[in-house]
Amino acid sequence: MRSSIFPVVTVLGFATALFSVSFLVPLAYAFATNEPTVDSFATGFLITFFVGLAAHFLTRRFKRELQPRDGFLLVSAVWSLIPAFSTIPLVLFFDDLSFTDAYFETVSGLTTTGATVLTGLDTMPASINIWRHLLSWIGGMGILVLAVAILPLLGVGGSQVFKAETPGPMKDSKLTPRITETAKSLYLVYVALSLACAVSYKLAGMTWLDAFMHSGTTMSLSGFSSHDASFAYFDSPAIEMVSVAFMLISGVNFAIHFLAWRGKSFRPYVMCPETKWFLVLMLVSVLLIATFLLAHQQYTTFSEAFRFSLFNVVSVATTTGFANTDFGQWPIFAPLFMLFLSVFASAAGSTGGGIKMLRAVILFQHAVGELSRTLHPRAVNPVRIRDTVVSSQVISGVLAFMMMYGMSIITITMIQMFTGLEPIAALTGTIAMINCTGPGLGVLGPASNYSSLGDFQTWVYSFAMLLGRLEMFTILVLFTPAFWRK
């Protein structure tokens, strides 16, 4: 047991100490503008830095090459412990904020879910909002490496198929060495696009502060805003267009962006079926919902219906969760359809959540193949992605992933209803948590937030966000006896 946990702890400690540097950003801002949050962030930094460093050095002598088993433990521990450290400034600054709610907020940030339990965002110290948005932006970086490098190596839910486009030589099954290389490529793209997004927001009319914060939560598809009213605060079609463009960019596999950038060519996009399906799906859905809203007299002109459909459909479908109007007031087909899109619209290797377009296509092809195999039992209809036959092992993993995804949604919805949440909120909230989307409907709708939940319900949803973000298997495998055996 010892020998299997300590090598993980030493890496975990190092990662925590490294992460502590991010406290310095809001700390510097608070210090420069004389905000009353200086002590809170300084304390957060010091505790996180020294606890991480101590954990690292005390266990360093156990260091060894990490195995897949260590990988599951490390990933789960990083994603559940870093949010715990991140709560320190929030709990210290807000007198009435419980650890339960603060943990929900930081998990929501780092998983890029973007659901909040805080109100009065517009009037609180900017450093708090900087911290929330920074957590999301850092979470986005974590997701990219997770999706493109780590999960495929761990073979989570058929994600081996995700590495088709991975930049650099990733065929190896060792955990550590080449991840750094992949991470560098992806981060280059992520940082460059984030800067472009911030500048675009500024040009469209935001302040620099808002531009940087919203760039972080756009590129990470998080959906946090520094305004209670989200994008309705700006009420600016120009800002919304920038947002839509960068949400769409972030819904695409970042490895494709990297290949396009390195090759100075649009060809990687054209060759990527996921990108095409994603864009076509977005276009068709935006037009469908615009027409639906017009037919239901929600708006008087098509251009107005199109504006609100475009922004909110893209926002929810990409699992961002920004809103420029209370779409919870629309006839309920529209928001439920948008949440349904969020299940599968964004690409593997994007910063989006859900099952990913690639898995959806594999599931669809498999079902159609089985249907025709019913007629011709000896026919061979292999599932193909980009002319490559997907192995039956991968398909089997994807199908198991889908089962766990479905069962998780049903179980968590049931638990939340059992504890008194009304069914629409329970179901949509669960879908919004597992897909890392953010707003649900009803009391968890876009005009409201998650502060009305009881403590137990809040913990369940914090768990749901981690479950969804780490693609089920990474967490669930820790609950199997086989994991802890030997």
Add this chain to the structure above:
Amino acid sequence: MRSSIFPVVTVLGFATALFSVSFLVPLAYAFATNEPTVDSFATGFLITFFVGLAAHFLTRRFKRELQPRDGFLLVSAVWSLIPAFSTIPLVLFFDDLSFTDAYFETVSGLTTTGATVLTGLDTMPASINIWRHLLSWIGGMGILVLAVAILPLLGVGGSQVFKAETPGPMKDSKLTPRITETAKSLYLVYVALSLACAVSYKLAGMTWLDAFMHSGTTMSLSGFSSHDASFAYFDSPAIEMVSVAFMLISGVNFAIHFLAWRGKSFRPYVMCPETKWFLVLMLVSVLLIATFLLAHQQYTTFSEAFRFSLFNVVSVATTTGFANTDFGQWPIFAPLFMLFLSVFASAAGSTGGGIKMLRAVILFQHAVGELSRTLHPRAVNPVRIRDTVVSSQVISGVLAFMMMYGMSIITITMIQMFTGLEPIAALTGTIAMINCTGPGLGVLGPASNYSSLGDFQTWVYSFAMLLGRLEMFTILVLFTPAFWRK
């Protein structure tokens, strides 16, 4: 084309003519008691008999051995056309009943869904109720042969695994010859149990007429009643106990009943894992809901809570749909949990609907197996049912079945919401239709019925009942181009 449809038509015509005999039961009753429905039933009988006979004889020269492809067409045609003929007496007798609503009613009867669009059941001619209940009872016979003999031969959704317990030699892949033999065995059990059920109902206090009618809708797990108030009309724990006992019996694979009866032994039940899981699940769920209802002050004593939990949980979970109280008024976790049970509780080869316990167990074992394969990629964790390894081909079929089942529920729910149905009714109604359960919640709840739906919505739900009853593939395969090619 011609050569591939006419051999089906000749069998279809024969089946229709044979079915027409069932009109004689309500006709005889109406004649004997001088009810005003005599002409309606006589007309129904004559049209059905002669149309069937004509179709049979006009196409008899094309008769040949049926192929699997013919099987899909025949099964779909029988289950969609016989309800159409069955509407004749309803449409003729009720001036204000549309064909749309009448077809919903007869599909609901023959698929043993038991949802109704009729009100005033207590005051209408008994022959109408006899007809509705008879359709359900006949539907139950159809389902037994479908589930135990035909679907496994057609290889629908991994149902090959269902034939493990089939009485008689069924290893052959020819469609016709041995089905008769299997059918005889199952019908013997079905008729014997139906008589036992009717006598038990009579002893518990029903009239003979009610006893026979409710026996028909209990054994078929249909849930039709001759009273608007369903079992609340009787308000009798004795009658409810009889009902619960026979619903549980009908939720078990009838091939197991046959084997037990032939061997004069309880051993087949003990050896059948599906039966054990089913009974354990029912017991645990009844206790859970009873405790939940007590905790939410719905009832003042545990025995009262247990009585209502027992009856309604067993009724909904077995996909029957009787009610002895308006469980739609319970805190919504309870009825939603009951509907969730209806998805998978009843056994393959029972008269119940849903995906069947056997498929649920295969899906669960597969997901757990994949989870541990994530840790040990080279480990072999085959899915086993009764110590037999389930082939990967069957697992693949079951998984595809589950995908289509899930997608059908989502799509049909979306369509019903798009056309204006409120979301809880749309979702629960869709689940209740696809699982052939009957009552949903909200405007489609147990205290209400399906008459409030628009025509289009009614057709969608009629389709959903057939889709669920014929286990997705049988219908969906007709929509593939490959089916009609050559």
